Amino acid sequence: MNDHEVDVLVVGAGPAGLIAAGDLARAGRSVAVLERWATPNPSSRAFAVMARTLEVLDARGLADDLLTKGQKAEVVTIFGGARIELTHLDSPYRFVLITPQTNVDAALAGYAEAQGADIRRGIEVVDLDQDRNGVTVSARPHEVDGPLVRWRAKYVIGADGAHSTVRTLVGAEFPGKTVLSSVVLADVKLARGPERGLKLGSTRQVFGFLAPYGRSDADGSWYRAMVWDRNHQVPDTEPVESAEVIDVLNRAMQTDLGVREISWKSRFHCDERQVERYRHGRVFLAGDAAHVHSPMGGQGMNTGIQDAVNLAWKLDAVLGGAEERLLDTYHDERHPIGKRVLRQSGLIARGVTLYPRVARTMRNLLLPRLLGVPFVRDAVAGSFAGTSLRYGRHGLVGTRAMPLQPAGSFTMVRKSGSAVLVRPDGYIAWAGDSAHEGWRDVLAIWSPKTSALQAH
Incomplete structure (x- = not known):
């Protein structure tokens, strides 16, 4: 029983x-x-809430309060000073929320x-x-x-x-494999952190990543840090010393950041599995x-x-x-x-840990130029933010329906002679002429509860 x-x-x-x-x-x-x-x-290992997730949370009345508990980053600086710009996203949330x-x-x-x-x-x-x-x-x-x-x-x-x-x-x-081992996460208070957004720094031996956590006082500001040292590969159980975090972070950023305090630290490895x-x-x-x-x-x-x-x-x-x-x-x-x-x-993991000098030089030269092209810039930012991800390869069906983001029901939107049927998760299930009744067949398959349909 x-x-x-x-x-x-x-x-x-x-x-x-x-x-x-x-x-x-x-x-x-x-x-x-x-x-x-x-x-x-x-x-907390995770700390980045992307634009698409914020849209989903907003549809459930959760985004506004969460926004008060974090810091917005509009730019992600990666290899060779290349920048992923989020300010052009097709979303109300043109940033990544760090919380x-x-x-x-x-x-x-x-x-x-x-x-x-x-x-x-x-x-x-x-x-x-x-x-x-x-x-x-x-x-x-x-x-x-x-x-x-x-x-x-x-x-x-x-x-x-x-x-x-x-x-x-x-x-x-x-199935899968380990791609990085002995990665360290830490919460650090810095006297001199990045001025804007998220920043990744690397050399042939180390990398460091910083995300602003928003807490600050006269002595400095708090950041979530991620560091890795090619020459210090130890088991996850090996304790993390503060000196290790400070040393690797300063070497990766190629400057003394003025670490004032470390409140939490953890060592882990990361796999690629599915x-x-x-x-x-x-x-x-x-x-x-x-x-x-x-x-x-x-x-x-x-x-x-x-x-x-x-x-x-x-x-x-x-x-x-x-x-x-x-x-x-x-x-x-x-x-x-x-x-x-x-x-x-x-x-990204393989790019940041590149070792050959020629490969690193080519990476640092080409990537900033590519991300300076508007089409490439927007495609990379949309993929990073989750706003350009879709179900299926062609047409409107399978794309997210902005600005409308329903939560819990199908929605019919008619405009200028065309119409779309939007699924409860905010993606388009059908698109066509507003006078066409094809959406009814789609709705009958996806949801027999036609009474749940809303119109806009």
Whole structure:
């Protein structure tokens, strides 16, 4: 006998799991979230919220408050002084918001709970069994003695991170490799930090990256720093000394930044991995459970949130009577995006750690010139910000519908003789003549709940 029954069980209370739970609960579905750790993680590896993610958060009433808790960076300075300019983005958010992931987690937890999602912390999933009608999940308290509890759900979302238990239980391989080891993150207070935006500095031996955290006083300003030393490759368990952070950061930036204080530091390695399938019957993988990559480019948290937003409305549609095959489009649409993010982040990681002098010289000469070309500048910025990513290759269908960003329903927009049908995740499902009724056929496939259609 099952102890609990829900429409959807989410495993993992990170950004991907929480926004999926919130969206499903808002749609009227019963949702529970099981999180292994009893309290939210106080440390933050992710710190960059991209424009597309801010649009998604704004559609849920979360962006404005989050903006007060971070700092806007309109420029990312990379190799050879080349700059990724975000001020030309086709978005209300022409910048990257620098704020600790803990702030994003808190906003999304509040959203999920306000919509009625049941968040259970300190609960560890230990087994999973699915049949034609649903999934039975066995869980127990983590790190304390307690009884085994069974949950029954129609669907399960595995959003439980890079070391996903759900991924292991469904037997999904996680192929890939380590691309960087002994990378150090630290929060540092600097007397002389970058004047504007995000900055990457490197030599043949080291690299350093700085993102402003916004806290400052007469003694300096706080930054999130990332550093790496080719000649100091040690296990993740090796303690990080403050002297190491200071030395590598100053060498990478080729100046004494005047480090006043270091409040937190952590060593880690980064892999490039992606599951072959995001769907396993009634179980779906999202976020780091489905893909991990280099932190270069700040795409991890943002990609996971977009995974969840894509999946949640489709689960709601199928629970409401849409055809089961709709759920296959989650993999079809998000797997290529995940693959692109791996490639993009990997290119940046390999570019910054180039060793041959000739290759570095060519990189430093060519990249600033390329990014000075408006078309290239805007394409790179749009990919970095997530605003130019699309589902499919041609036409309006599959592109995001700006400025309209619905949350929870299909929307019909008619203008100057043309019309578009916008999905609940803000992407165009159909485009055509406003007098044409073809959108009805599309809506009947994607969502039989035509009463949810809004018109603009």
